[in-house]
Amino acid sequence: MPFKTSRRSAAALLLAAGLWGAFAANTWRAGAQAPAGSSREVSAAGRAAFVCPMHPDYILDVPASCPRCGMALVKGTPFDVRNYRVDLQTTPAVVRAGQPARWTFRVFRPDSDESVTRFETVHERPYHLFVVSQDMAEFQHIHPEPQPDGSWALDVTLLKSGYYKVLSDFMPSGGAAQLIAHPVVTAGFAGDLPSSRARLVPDTNLTKTVGDLTATVSFDPAPFVAGLYGHLKFLLADRRSGRPITDLQTYLGAFGHTLIMSEDMVDYVHSHSLDILNAGDEDSEPVFLIPPGADLEAIRGGPEVVFDGLMPRPGRYRAWTQFRRGDVLHTFTTTFEVREPTAR
Numbered sequence: 001m002p003f004k005t006s007r008r009s010a011a012a013l014l015l016a017a018g019l020w021g022a023f024a025a026n027t028w029r030a031g032a033q034a035p036a037g038s039s040r041e042v043s044a045a046g047r048a049a050f051v052c053p054m055h056p057d058y059i060l061d062v063p064a065s066c067p068r069c070g071m072a073l074v075k076g077t078p079f080d081v082r083n084y085r086v087d088l089q090t091t092p093a094v095v096r097a098g099q100p101a102r103w104t105f106r107v108f109r110p111d112s113d114e115s116v117t118r119f120e121t122v123h124e125r126p127y128h129l130f131v132v133s134q135d136m137a138e139f140q141h142i143h144p145e146p147q148p149d150g151s152w153a154l155d156v157t158l159l160k161s162g163y164y165k166v167l168s169d170f171m172p173s174g175g176a177a178q179l180i181a182h183p184v185v186t187a188g189f190a191g192d193l194p195s196s197r198a199r200l201v202p203d204t205n206l207t208k209t210v211g212d213l214t215a216t217v218s219f220d221p222a223p224f225v226a227g228l229y230g231h232l233k234f235l236l237a238d239r240r241s242g243r244p245i246t247d248l249q250t251y252l253g254a255f256g257h258t259l260i261m262s263e264d265m266v267d268y269v270h271s272h273s274l275d276i277l278n279a280g281d282e283d284s285e286p287v288f289l290i291p292p293g294a295d296l297e298a299i300r301g302g303p304e305v306v307f308d309g310l311m312p313r314p315g316r317y318r319a320w321t322q323f324r325r326g327d328v329l330h331t332f333t334t335t336f337e338v339r340e341p342t343a344r
Helices: 007-016 039-045
Strands: 003-005 049-051 074-076 085-091 101-108 128-133 139-142 152-156 163-170 178-185 207-210 213-220 229-238 257-262 268-272 304-310 315-325 328-339
Touching: 085 178, 101 163, 128 257, 128 268, 139 152, 139 257, 139 315, 163 268, 178 268, 207 328, 213 315, 213 328, 229 315, 268 304, 304 315
Parallel strands: none
Antiparallel strands: 003 268, 049 074, 085 101, 101 152, 128 139, 128 163, 163 178, 207 213, 213 229, 229 304, 257 268, 257 315, 315 328
16 A cells, blocks of 8 residues: 655654665665765765655665555655755735635755756646644645646635644655645634644544445554554445445545544655555465556445555554545544554
8 A cells, every 4th residue: 555654754664674775786785874964874865766656665776566556666766865845835925714825835956946847646646735734623635736937836725723734745756755744824813832732532433424435444453553554444335225335436546545644743644545455475466456557437446445554653643534436525534543562
């Protein structure tokens, strides 16, 4: 299942996977992290390789496809964990709740003021944007459009006053996948950051209904453990009949999308649904839920949709998971606990 973490988490993931190291004999050799600013760090960060846009820990020195999600690897610098600079301007300059504002984004390389104008298309869009309120009650997954001057822009309406976190998700061509956060605060908000922060309560009812869809969620492992991969499984049924559905449509090239965020809004994971079935045999050909080259508007899925991700720290998290059925987008929220690795 494709997933993408914040850059801080991605750096930890690369280290945990033993992927930060020297490039020799056409093979990535595991190594320890170099001291910050050392020539070894700069050399490793600048190495070109082929990487999955959604699985930043899957890296090869030759073109191929990702064995987890089937996406074609793209050439970039996956060991460069530096953030690109993203400038956000709003018109009007002060955003007001309930009123549309024009948001404009400009992206710059981390080592210069050079503007980035070429991006890889990841799940049908070169730029994904997530907007989450500080109390984690409001969520939007939207997509800026390219402008003639190289910027990206769209109109956004925030539903209520307060603090928001804005996540820019993109992969610069020849660079490394990015998930960059910006704060936005609306006019007329009289509260403060501590009082408006989320206080999440893990779900006790794991079956929820949105529109004509009912989803029952399960976790593997249960509960999730910090630092280990976990699976978030949705079993989808028709609200009226209660029968498992088989008419789920794709949304942005997948049968589901989810954003997972920690309660303090520091760590976040952008994940897409599993596309390759586990055959249980290394010699078996992969079985794709969405075969390469398939007509995405004709194919249908369900009733089970599976996501995975790695939560770097223990604590409480919320996931916003989106499915499309009958040309209607359904967004489910799931709140859960992630335990310490030693917890039993």
